[in-house]
Amino acid sequence: MITSERMAMVDRNAAALGVPRKQLMESSGNAVARLVRGHADPGDRVLLVCGRGNNGGDAAVAARFLADYDAHAVLLGRPETITTDIARENWEALVDSEASTAVVGDSRAFALDEYAPDLVVDAMLGTGVTGALREPEATVARQVNAADVPVVSVDVPSGVDADTGEAAGVAVDADAVVTFHDEKPGLADLEAAVTVADIGIPTAAETFVGPGDLRALDRASDSHKGDNGEVLVVGGGPYTGAPALSARAALRAGADLVRVACPDHVAREIQGYGPDVIVRPFAGEHLAPPHVERILDLAAGHDTVVFGPGLGDNESTLDAVGEFLAGYDGRAVVDADALQVVPEVDTDAELICTPHQGELQKMGGTTADDWRDRADLVREFAAEVGHTLLVKGAYDVVSDGDEVRVGRTGNPGMTVGGTGDVLAGVTGALAAQIESPLQAAALAAYANGRAGDDAAEAYGNGLAASDLPDRIPQALRDEGE
Numbered sequence: 001m002i003t004s005e006r007m008a009m010v011d012r013n014a015a016a017l018g019v020p021r022k023q024l025m026e027s028s029g030n031a032v033a034r035l036v037r038g039h040a041d042p043g044d045r046v047l048l049v050c051g052r053g054n055n056g057g058d059a060a061v062a063a064r065f066l067a068d069y070d071a072h073a074v075l076l077g078r079p080e081t082i083t084t085d086i087a088r089e090n091w092e093a094l095v096d097s098e099a100s101t102a103v104v105g106d107s108r109a110f111a112l113d114e115y116a117p118d119l120v121v122d123a124m125l126g127t128g129v130t131g132a133l134r135e136p137e138a139t140v141a142r143q144v145n146a147a148d149v150p151v152v153s154v155d156v157p158s159g160v161d162a163d164t165g166e167a168a169g170v171a172v173d174a175d176a177v178v179t180f181h182d183e184k185p186g187l188a189d190l191e192a193a194v195t196v197a198d199i200g201i202p203t204a205a206e207t208f209v210g211p212g213d214l215r216a217l218d219r220a221s222d223s224h225k226g227d228n229g230e231v232l233v234v235g236g237g238p239y240t241g242a243p244a245l246s247a248r249a250a251l252r253a254g255a256d257l258v259r260v261a262c263p264d265h266v267a268r269e270i271q272g273y274g275p276d277v278i279v280r281p282f283a284g285e286h287l288a289p290p291h292v293e294r295i296l297d298l299a300a301g302h303d304t305v306v307f308g309p310g311l312g313d314n315e316s317t318l319d320a321v322g323e324f325l326a327g328y329d330g331r332a333v334v335d336a337d338a339l340q341v342v343p344e345v346d347t348d349a350e351l352i353c354t355p356h357q358g359e360l361q362k363m364g365g366t367t368a369d370d371w372r373d374r375a376d377l378v379r380e381f382a383a384e385v386g387h388t389l390l391v392k393g394a395y396d397v398v399s400d401g402d403e404v405r406v407g408r409t410g411n412p413g414m415t416v417g418g419t420g421d422v423l424a425g426v427t428g429a430l431a432a433q434i435e436s437p438l439q440a441a442a443l444a445a446y447a448n449g450r451a452g453d454d455a456a457e458a459y460g461n462g463l464a465a466s467d468l469p470d471r472i473p474q475a476l477r478d479e480g481e
Contacts, residue, residue, distance in 0.1 A: 002182040004127035004162045005215065010181065012212030013205040016480060022086045024199050025054065028180050029061020029090070031197035032121065032154055035178040036066060039150050040119040045070040047117035049140055050091070051124040051158070052077045057087030058154050059123030060094045072100040072115060076124060076136050079103065107139035112147055120144050122172045123154040127162035127184060132169030145173045153177045153192070155184075162186045209398075209407045209446040211478040216434045216443055217254070229255040229432025232302040233425065234295055234324075235309035235336075236262030236270055237286035237317070242310030242336070242421040244273035245465055249425030250306065251276050252472040253447065255432055258425075261298055262310075263287070288316040292323045299324075303432035304331045308338030309421045325349055331431055335424040339363055343385055351387040352431060352441050354424055360391050371395035375404045388437040390427065392420060396445040398438060405442035409449025411456045418465025423448040426472060443476075450475035 002010070015021055040046055046069045050056030056075065063073045073094060075082075082088040095101050104110045112120075122144065124137045133141055141159055144151055151174045156162040159171025165186035174192040180199050187194050205212075219228055231250045235243030243260050247270075250258045257278065260270055264281035271279045280298055282291045299305045307324065311317050321341045325332075329348040339355050340362045357367045365381035368374045375397050382389040383401030391397045396407035427444035434440040451471035455463040 001185055003185060007127060007181065007184070009212035009215050010201060010205045012215065012478070013208070013210035014201045014212075016210045016212070017202055017205055017208075019200060019202060019205070021054075022089070024180075024201065025057050025086050025090065026061055027199035028058040028154075028197070030065055031178055031180065031195075031199060032058055032062035032123075032152070033065035034197075035152055035176060035195055036062065036069070036119065036121060039152060039176060040069065042068040043070060044118035045072065045116060046119050046121060047112075047115045048073040048121040049124055049144075050075045051126075051137070052082045052087070053126055053128070054084055054087050055123045055126035055154050056082070057084065057090045059121055060087070060090040062121065062123075063094055063099055064097065070100075072102070072117075074102045074104055074110070074115075076104050076110075076140065078105065104136060107136035110136055110140055110143070112140075112143040117147075117149055120147070120149055120151045121154065122151055122158050122174060124158040124172075126155045130161050130168075132167075133159045133171070138170050141170050141172045145170075150175045155179050156187065157190070157192065160186060160190070165189045207404070207406050209405050209409075209442045211480055213439065213443050213446060214476060214478045216436070216439050217430075217476065219254070219433075226256050229304065229429055230257040230302045231255045231259070231304050231306060231425075231428045231432055232299055233258065233260045233306045233309060233428070234262075234287070234299075235260065235306070235311050236266045237310065237314075238312035239310030240266045240269045241418060241465075244270050244277070245418050245421040245469065246306050246309045246335075246425035246428070247277045248274060248469040249422040249472060250429040252469045253426040253429035253444070253476065255429035258429075259298070259302070261295055286314050286317050287311055287320045288314075289320045289323055292320050292327065295320075295324055296327055299328060299330060299332075302330075304333060304428045306333045306335065306424050306428035308335035309424055311337055313337040313340075325351075331437070333424050333428045333431060335420065342387065350437060352390060352427055352437050353385075353387055354390045354392065354420065354427060354441075356392045356420065360389075365389075365391075367391070371397065371406060375399070375406060379404050388441055390423075390441040390445055392423065392445075396449070398442045398445060400438045403438055405438065407442060407445035407449055409446055410452050411449075413456045413459070413461040413463045414449070414452040416463065416465060419448070419452060419468060422451075422465055422468045422472075425469075447472055447475040
């Protein structure tokens with residue numbers, strides 16, 4: 001089962017792996033034609049109603065595979081308004097082949113009876129479109145529903161939300177649906193027979209984090225300060241660089257506001273790393289139980305908390321970590337020495353834990369050399385602790401106990417100290433912007449590794465963790481789109 005948004009991510013990841021969308025559309029169109037053959041006899045009149053997106057492109061391809069049928073393709077809208085290059089190319093290829101085609105500019109120009117079809121292929125709108133059908137699609141849907149002919153829908157019946165199965169208005173009443181790669185949640189309750197067609201998307205496009213995952217980031221054009229995340233970093237005491245790196249990384253990953261809660265004796269030094277970070281000092285040499293109430297009050301005003309960078313492992317500090325987690329019910333990224341407390345604490349918080357393999361073992365988990373074996377172990381341990389894990393390594397493994405994603409960006413130069421603090425900050429910022437903790441953690445691992453790869457091009461194995469934060473914004477862009 002895959003949502004429409006995740007499907008779009010996987011589609012883009014497949015392209016990045018060398019399986020171009022044009023090739024996938026060819027496979028999709030072939031799958032549509034196969035389903036048509038199962039519902040119509042050779043020589044039957046098949047009407048393919050094509051929208052202006054990739055759904056319509058699939059149908060245009062299908063028309064080429066239906067030479068033994070009386071196939072007729074209708075485009076709803078002007079050819080120059082087709083929204084993607086590959087859909088336009090396939091429509092033009094169909095027209096150039098002198099197949100039977102027509103263009104319908106508005107609802108008044110469409111009359112289903114004129115085509116007298118034995119079967120209708122509904123390819124008006126695909127999984128990426130929600131809301132009520134507009135014209136001319138709404139009129140076409142009504143006419144199709146009123147006709148006594150079988151209907152095959154491409155990916156999802158037009159007008160039906162692929163994720164919920166609901167329709168905001170009129171929707172095509174399909175007899176059969178051919179959907180691609182995996183079933184969509186909204187198809188489960190349809191009366192139509194659903195066929196899932198394998199169109200050649202590699203498993204790696206779902207497993208490995210890629211540029212498609214960047215689709216999870218979406219900043220509204222009318223957003224205001226704070227709408228894109230406020231992050232609190234709790235750290236410092238024995239160390240000052242770690243919380244500063246996390247805070248700067250969180251800002252570069254798109255958080256609107258970042259504050260650092262730290263012992264007052266290091267506050268000035270942490271503030272010195274940059275004017276963009278707001279420091280909230282507390283008394284003492286290190287975090288301790290008397291500080292927990294204040295930290296909880298601060299945390300309540302933030303979308304995420306990054307807990308652990310530079311805190312150290314003083315016994316009273318670890319006690320304070322446990323008290324904080326026991327009293328917190330928000331979203332937090334837990335890193336460094338604070339990780340060892342997580343398995344012992346009963347918390348209502350939604351945690352993303354970012355251990356390296358040694359820290360994972362301290363938490364009670366196990367590891368393996370091969371990333372595939374490690375992925376299984378991380379999934380099992382994530383299910384056991386009830387939190388999302390991002391286990392750092394040459395292959396980063398991310399799991400919420402159910403799904404697993406693997407990040408393979410990064411390089412050996414990133415074994416230098418501090419890169420994990422950068423990752424914690426990026427994870428905190430993305431967790432403030434993305435609903436799914438798994439998706440936030442996976443994308444953070446991907447971006448952190450890309451930033452490290454860019455730094456390695458400049459400095460080789462001499463890169464420093466401080467080289468990464470300013471490279472995060474570029475790492476969060478899809479350069480191939």
